[in-house]
Amino acid sequence: METFRLRLHRFDPKHDSAPRYEEYEIESDGPLSVMQAICRVYDTVDGTLSLRNTDCRRGVCGICSMMIDGRRRLACTCVAQDGMTIGPPPNRKVIKDLVFEMD
Numbered sequence: 001m002e003t004f005r006l007r008l009h010r011f012d013p014k015h016d017s018a019p020r021y022e023e024y025e026i027e028s029d030g031p032l033s034v035m036q037a038i039c040r041v042y043d044t045v046d047g048t049l050s051l052r053n054t055d056c057r058r059g060v061c062g063i064c065s066m067m068i069d070g071r072r073r074l075a076c077t078c079v080a081q082d083g084m085t086i087g088p089p090p091n092r093k094v095i096k097d098l099v100f101e102m103d
């Protein structure tokens with residue numbers, strides 16, 4: 001079993017004065033995509049985390065585009081690694097946490 005630490009963007013414009021990053025720890029017995037790792041945080045650690053769920057998860061729809069360690073990448077095709085920092089793209093208005101306005 002491997003342990004991953006992820007720093008995830010948290011922000012609720014209705015209640016928070018500023019965005020922050022929170023660190024979460026999850027376990028996995030094999031490689032996870034960033035999207036799978038975020039979903040695992042939601043399922044096992046913090047169900048208050050907001051994320052956009054989608055059935056695609058194979059790099060087609062683009063809905064999971066995020067800033068991952070400072071680079072814009074698709075969370076469903078990027079392999080999660082210990083210590084990653086994940087947030088919304090810089091040019092998008094955040095609705096909550098990892099959910100942002102789409103065009």
Ligand code: FES
Nearest residue numbers: 056057061062076
């Ligand atoms: S979920 Fe569609 S591109 Fe990632």
